[in-house]
Amino acid sequence: MSTQYNLIVILGPTASGKTAVAANLAHRIGSEVISADSRQVYRQLNLGTGKDYDDYTINGETVPFHLIDIAEPGSQYNVFEYQQDFVKAFEDISHRGKLPVLCGGTGMYIEAVIQGYKLIQVPINQPLRDKLTDKSLDELATILSSYKNVHNISDTDTPKRAIRAIEIAEYHQSNPEIDMYYPAITPLLVGVRYDRATERRRITERLEQRLNQGMIAEVQALLNSGVTPDQLIYYGLEYKFLTQFVIGELTYNEMFAQLNTAIHQFAKRQMTWFRRMERQGMNIHWLDGFCPMDEKIEKIMTWGELRINKKEVL
Numbered sequence: 679m680s681t682q683y684n685l686i687v688i689l690g691p692t693a694s695g696k697t698a699v700a701a702n703l704a705h706r707i708g709s710e711v712i713s714a715d716s717r718q719v720y721r722q723l724n725l726g727t728g729k730d731y732d733d734y735t736i737n738g739e740t741v742p743f744h745l746i747d748i749a750e751p752g753s754q755y756n757v758f759e760y761q762q763d764f765v766k767a768f769e770d771i772s773h774r775g776k777l778p779v780l781c782g783g784t785g786m787y788i789e790a791v792i793q794g795y796k797l798i799q800v801p802i803n804q805p806l807r808d809k810l811t812d813k814s815l816d817e818l819a820t821i822l823s824s825y826k827n828v829h830n831i832s833d834t835d836t837p838k839r840a841i842r843a844i845e846i847a848e849y850h851q852s853n854p855e856i857d858m859y860y861p862a863i864t865p866l867l868v869g870v871r872y873d874r875a876t877e878r879r880r881i882t883e884r885l886e887q888r889l890n891q892g893m894i895a896e897v898q899a900l901l902n903s904g905v906t907p908d909q910l911i912y913y914g915l916e917y918k919f920l921t922q923f924v925i926g927e928l929t930y931n932e933m934f935a936q937l938n939t940a941i942h943q944f945a946k947r948q949m950t951w952f953r954r955m956e957r958q959g960m961n962i963h964w965l966d967g968f969c970p971m972d973e974k975i976e977k978i979m980t981w982g983e984l985r986i987n988k989k990e991v992l
Contacts, residue, residue, distance in 0.1 A: 685768065685792070686777060686982055688703065689868070692783055692945050694871055697728075697734075701741045706979070708776065714760075720753070724896060726896060748763065757790050764787075792867075794860040806848060810844060811841070813837070869963065870967055881945060885934070897910065
């Protein structure tokens with residue numbers, strides 16, 4: 679195993695195929711994957727969050743994965759909880775002599791864990807929420823951008839998410855950070871991406887595929903189970919627009935067009951986040967999505983100076 683890195687990070691925008699890369703790499707080096715996706719933590723949110731469970735099966739063997747399906751639908755899991763859960767998974771895997779592979783597209787989660795931000799649990803500030811409740815999404819985004827040292831500046835898919843982000847930013851500005859243990863992370867960052875035209879095509883094709891696989895029925899089942907429309911809309915993207923369709927606020931064509939556009943915009947924001955990480959000095963090794971899987975894995979093995987494979991681990 680490489681002594682230079684203690685974490686391999688596979689990141690990229692939505693529909694880039696990063697999960698398959700992470701799973702194949704973990705299989706090759708006999709390790710396990712830690713998800714860095716802010717919505718895959720929720721149980722029953724499967725098609726809409728892109729839980730590609732099949733990607734974790736390599737040559738008939740299942741690659742273990744962590745931090746997927748750990749929160750109840752309707753709850754509001756946050757980056758503070760994620761950071762705590764990541765440390766537990768990271769140390770569990772590391773203590774068993776394996777090199778953890780972190781995989782996801784939620785830049786805020788990735789950056790929070792590799793930079794070791796000292797996050798704290800932020801209580802509800804009802805007076806602040808009342809003050810912000812009538813603000814538009816654009817106004818909330820402007821307010822959020824006025825805070826210094828905000829790590830979740832792009833978290834403005836819905837007013838509720840934006841208000842929570844402002845609430846967290848206000849708390850951090852008014853309270854000193856607490857001391858907390860955090861392991862030293864030395865990550866190798868690897869990105870997977872396609873050219874813009876291919877990315878757009880893959881996003882639209884994947885949306886059509888998931889709708890055909892039953893994504894609308896998934897949302898209807900969540901609503902039938904007692905999750906409220908507002909709770910689902912909070913999760914943004916697929917759950918926002920599909921919920922609006924199911925409850926009759928949008929036609930099917932309106933839903934598809936608006937959702938497709940929103941996912942493209944989301945992918946663009948993801949790449950903006952990763953480029954900002956690079957500008958801040960984080961070196962991301964980029965893989966061409968068209969590159970054959972074996973070649974992708976070999977490149978990562980070389981970059982990480984990895985000298986082990988699964989057979990050697992066993």
